[in-house]
Amino acid sequence: MPELPEVENYRRFFAERAVGRIVLRVVVTDPTTVRNASARAFARALAGRTFLRADRHGKWMLARTDGPTLLVHFGMTGDLIWSGDEPPRHRHDRVIFELEGGDELRYRNMRRLGGVWLAHDAGEERTVLGDLGPDALTVGRREFLGHLARRRGGAKAVLMDQRFAAGVGNLIADEVLWQARIHPKRSVASLDAADRARLFGVLRKVLTTAVEEFDYLQSRPAWLSHVRGQPGARCPRCRAPLARVTAAGRTTYLCPRCQPPPG
DNA sequence: TCGCTTGTTGATGG
DNA sequence: GCCATCAACAAGCG
DSSP states (O other): SHHHHHHHHHHHHHHHHHTOOOOOEEEEGGGGGBBBSSSHHHHHHHHBBBBBEEEEEETTTEEEEEEEEEEETTTEEEEEETTOOOOOOOTTTTEEEETSSSSEEEEESSSSSSSEEEEHHHHHHHHOOOOOSSBTTTOOOOHHHHHTTTTSSHHHHHHEEEEEEBBOOHHHHHHHHTTTOOOOOBBBOOOOOHHHHHHHHHHHHHHHHHHHHHTTTHOOOSSSSTTOTTTBOOTTTTTOOOOEEEEEEEHHHHOOOTOOOOO
């Protein structure tokens, strides 16, 4: 599931359910999910701690405690599960936080892409998160355009580069480029001022909308995402059949009429 | 069996 | 050094 909008909703969910609560015990059912500590050290470091705040940067969730910070990446299939919504544990619940009062928060991930890390200070946090660009939801227009001016390469590759703007994944990139009428393989160097301004405005609009409507894939029939991947799908704007190509190494859907190819 | 999946990283070649 | 591509990781589905 998770690109920026999903992770932002996980963050809000975590803030509602876990912030202010004490961790009684941490159960690691899959040690490979804990990435920069042993399962035992990870569990011991968080036991007895209180979750103070939940932040997000791009696709990362950062859960602050009165001890170390818990860093969570959801990969392609990660999720947060609350025991009150789903009492029985599931085989893909790989880390379980037992909270004071008897509730559990569970990190579920079918595939093992993603995981959890601990950071004991700001330096460790930077090491784990890597070289992330500004968060794609909150980046300002000036900073966005400044970063864009220094980049070369295809528009989709740049949008999805976490060093450019953190949080944009394969689906959001397709949606943004389709709404902005920019071909995914178009070189960003070839974009004129109007293209760049449109790209920023659309990115902002798509992300803010998707964050507030968790089921935007279903609830926005005028969006590309609503029909993306369906056999025989047509452009919601002009009804032309969608094209399927590979760009930036990922399956990409676009409208050949609305998004004219480069050259 | 093969191909595909909303992610990231490292190797490789131009 | 930059950029594009591909394999690998991983588990499930059609």
